[in-house]
Amino acid sequence: MxxxxxxxxxxxxxxxxxxxxxxxxxxxxxxxxxxxxxxxxxxxxxxxxxxxxxxxxxxxxxxxxxxxxxxxxxxxxxxxxxxxxxxxGTEVKAHVRKSRGRKPFPAHLPRERVVLPAPETCPCCGSDKLSKIGEHVTETLEEVPRSFKVVQTVREKFSCRSCETITQPPAPFHPTPRGWAGPNLLAGILVEKFAAHQPLNRQAERFGQEGLDISLSTLADQVGAATFTLMPLVELIARHVLAAERLHADDTTVPVLAKSKTITGRLWVNVRDDRPFGGGDAPAALFAYSRDRRNVHPQEHLEGYTGILQADAYSGYNPLFKQDRKPAPLISALCWAHARRKFFELADIDAVRRKKNKPEMSPLALDAVRR
Incomplete structure (x- = not known):
């Protein structure tokens, strides 16, 4: 019992x-x-x-x-x-989660086909007369760990038996002076630092975990050399952007590591995109960095530019529209998104109710939002 x-x-x-x-x-x-x-x-x-x-x-x-x-x-x-x-056991039904679905894997990825061994006989009657009628394919995304290799470029030396002159092929081209890093490795370092925001010290640690002893100063030297090498490309993009009839300008904050604290820097962008206006020129964006948001920065970035500038109401852009600006004042094109935002704020019933003085609702803003 x-x-x-x-x-x-x-x-x-x-x-x-x-x-x-x-x-x-x-x-x-x-x-x-x-x-x-x-x-x-x-x-x-x-x-x-x-x-x-x-x-x-x-x-x-x-x-x-x-x-x-x-x-x-x-x-x-x-x-x-x-x-x-x-x-x-079967007394309790397990919770079945509703799946929101997964996007299919990109078609450009290579496929490795692994075919499982097929049965040789029928599991029901034991007959070996089997005929294929179809298949089920299950796709699993896998990662191939990155690997490194050392490329040895051999420059053979020859001596002329007639005049004893020594000849040798010229040295190979490197993207950067004193370049020990190949183009792909150098591009990876730059993308990790500037696109993925991976500091060089962490990249050095990862290289160490993969068996490569590359110091922080060595990586920094390559980044500086690559920056200098790419400067003509930056200048070419700048000439293309500043040759546009109209520009879109804005800035955003970016955290910057400093001594014992993190400061807030600024990333300025000037965009050229004529496609909405039927233009055929290629779109492009020109970025500039500063450690503060003083109004001198837009004037420096757009020095010499004459045309239409669409920007928000930041006062730092105001000197660009003055009549005495040289070579000419810019034409201001205000931003509809910023103007529309104010109408939504005036028509925000919940926000108005939260205010202590409870101002009256703007009928014009409500009508604009409804439209």
Missing amino acids: AATELATAVAEATSAKAEAASVKAEVSNSRALIAALQLKIEKLQRELRGQRSESKKRLLDQLEMELEDLEATATEDDLAAEKAAAVA
């Missing part, structure tokens, strides 16, 4: 544990779904209202990080619920 009661108690405890795991998985999935919907709503509002502020961007980044954690937790809880349901 005691053994039967003990077995019943164990079964009930196992079943309760499986039910709790299933409920926990449902809660985790609900939280992940809520976070995904919140992120989608914020993105839609940002598109609708034309908000491009850094605070809104940081909010989106925070929501994406939160969604990442919740998705990982939901998957972990799903697996735990399936395991608990398997231990409990």
